[in-house]
Amino acid sequence: xxxxxxxxxxxxxxxxxxxxxxxxxxxxxxxxxxxxxxxxxxxxxxxxxxxxxxxxxxxxxxxxxxxxxxxxxxxxxxxxxxxxxxxxxxxxxxxxxxxxxxxxxxxxxxxxxxxxxxxxxxxxxxxxxxxxxxxxxxxxxxxxxxxxxxxxxxxxxxxxxxxxxxxxxxxxxxxxxxxxxxxxxxxxxxxxxxxxxxxxxxxxxxxxxxxxxxxxxxxxxxxxxxxxxxxxxxxxxxxxxxxxxxxxxxxxxxxxxxxxxxxxxxxxxxxxxxxxxxxxxxxxxxxxxxxxxxxxxxxxxxxxxxxxxxxxxxxxxxxxxxxxxxxxxxxxxxxxxxxxxxxxxxxxxxxxxxxxxxxxxxxxxxxxxxxxxxxxxxxxxxxxxxxxxxxxxxxxxxxxx
Numbered sequence: 411x412x413x414x415x416x417x418x419x420x421x422x423x424x425x426x427x428x429x430x431x432x433x434x435x436x437x438x439x440x441x442x443x444x445x446x447x448x449x450x451x452x453x454x455x456x457x458x459x460x461x462x463x464x465x466x467x468x469x470x471x472x473x474x475x476x477x478x479x480x481x482x483x484x485x486x487x488x489x490x491x492x493x494x495x496x497x498x499x500x501x502x503x504x505x506x507x508x509x510x511x512x513x514x515x516x517x518x519x520x521x522x523x524x525x526x527x528x529x530x531x532x533x534x535x536x537x538x539x540x541x542x543x544x545x546x547x548x549x550x551x552x553x554x555x556x557x558x559x560x561x562x563x564x565x566x567x568x569x570x571x572x573x574x575x576x577x578x579x580x581x582x583x584x585x586x587x588x589x590x591x592x593x594x595x596x597x598x599x600x601x602x603x604x605x606x607x608x609x610x611x612x613x614x615x616x617x618x619x620x621x622x623x624x625x626x627x628x629x630x631x632x633x634x635x636x637x638x639x640x641x642x643x644x645x646x647x648x649x650x651x652x653x654x655x656x657x658x659x660x661x662x663x664x665x666x667x668x669x670x671x672x673x674x675x676x677x678x679x680x681x682x683x684x685x686x687x688x689x690x691x692x693x694x695x696x697x698x699x700x701x702x703x704x705x706x707x708x709x710x711x712x713x714x715x716x717x718x719x720x721x722x723x724x725x726x727x728x729x730x731x732x733x734x735x736x737x738x739x740x741x742x743x744x745x746x747x748x749x750x751x752x753x754x755x756x757x758x759x760x761x762x763x764x765x766x767x768x769x770x771x772x773x774x775x776x777x778x779x780x781x782x783x784x785x786x787x788x789x790x791x792x793x794x795x796x797x798x799x800x801x802x803x804x805x806x807x808x809x810x811x
Contacts, residue, residue: 422790423452425499429486430506433457433470436703437528437570437588438505440674443468445779446786456493458486471497479540483508491515501565501789507531507553510560517563522789525561526568526586530577530699532557537621537694565792566785573699573722584785588703589773590710595678610752611667612642613684613713615677616704619649621697623690623718624657629741630748632662638752641665643684645672681711686751686758689717690738698722706773709765714758716747726773732765 424446431438433455447453447467455465459472473489476482491512494502501522504513513523532554536546558577561567567583569575575585612631618624627642634640644666648654657663672680681687687708691697698720705726708715715733717723727733734750737743751758 421500422450423454423497423499424501424503424786425494425497426453426455426457426503426505427490427494427509427512428455428457428505429473429476429482429490429509431457433459433463433472434465435505436674437526439465439468440591440594441588441775441779442503442526442586442782445775445782449783449786451786454497454499456490456497458482487512495519501786503568507557510557513564514560522792523564524566524568524785524789525564526570527574527578528570530574533699539620565789568782568785571699571701584781586778586782587701587773588706589775589778590703590706590769591775592710592770594674595681595707595711608683608685610638610640611684612640612686612688612716612748613645613680613708614642614688614690615645615672615680615707616702617649618644618646618653618657620653621692621694623692623738624653625660626692626738626741626744627688627690628657628660628662628666630662630744631665632660633741633745634665634748638749640748640752641667642688643667643669643680645669645677645680647671677707678711681708681713684713686748687711687713687715687733689715689723690736690744691718691720692738693718693720701726706769709773710769712762712766714751714761714765716744716751730764730768732761732768 426438426443428435428438433439439455443453443455444466453467454469454471456471456473458475459470460475462472463470471493473486473493476486487508490509494512495516499521501524502513502516503524503526504510505526505528510525513525517523532550535541535550535553538546541549561578565582567578569578569583569585570588572585575583614627616622631640631642642665647670648657669680687704689702689705689708691702697718699722701722705715705717705723709730709732715727717727717733717735718738719735724735727735734747736747
């Protein structure tokens, strides 16, 4: 057993850990880390990245980028643990279920640990096509058990949706939804009409995969009348080179502008140039009760949306009057929604304005940020004053220098 290095001013130091996400992930960096740094916390993100960088007031400590999934789950997780414990923070904020063992080791060393749950992990496993179908259910059940057992040892759980939060002890669970940051993407100004000079352009921003409806989206484009001159801008990365090759051979691809990954500034500019946001996730287990970030980002930018007709999404879209709901499995239904948006300009414009107003008054990060800061204030009040004991793994005294 060895002592961790002296904290010094580390009583307000927060170490954010991820083995999966980019250090510039919207939830991890743009929302939570930036909010904590603005409140006076010293924030460091440990994440896979080519090198250490500074993102404004937030520091990034890099670990080697993984070469494969197995490499990430073993070497990257261990590297994140080693880099994280050298930070000697008062609180560690974990963002991936594969970091649960890291969280338990940190708890044994006397640190405060927060587990940030982005997805319903058991449901997510049921949709993993790289896991043999017959193994998915038992693995999902085991993963769910391990997740709940580990989280019971942590100081707090942060859930991205109310449905995820219901899986965890209510007395230690806080819901922080992925609502939009006010002012970040509202450059579109809520205007969609011909006077704005916009082409008949749809947009999809986000990860590109089978279960996020890329095939149905492209097929729907092909069904639209050529007289509409409709196109779709797609910003994001494909799940695989194989999928990109297959989709690029579909008939509707000729009406697509594929932009690849875009920065937040580029996304804001893109949303200012298009007419309608598309969100056509397929009805798999982990989607039907999720609340996708992109829905609120489209709304924030003043865009009407065409979204999958899931019960939770229906509640938001119908309550705000911000768009149309369609069967995401049927390209014809999607195409009909697209055509309606392009031929009912005034109505679509009003949908966009209503969505933007809903974000300004309700669905915004400013409201969620207060809950995050209240959580950290509670952890600070409970923080131990003594120097914690760390597990004797490696040369900790040297690593702490």
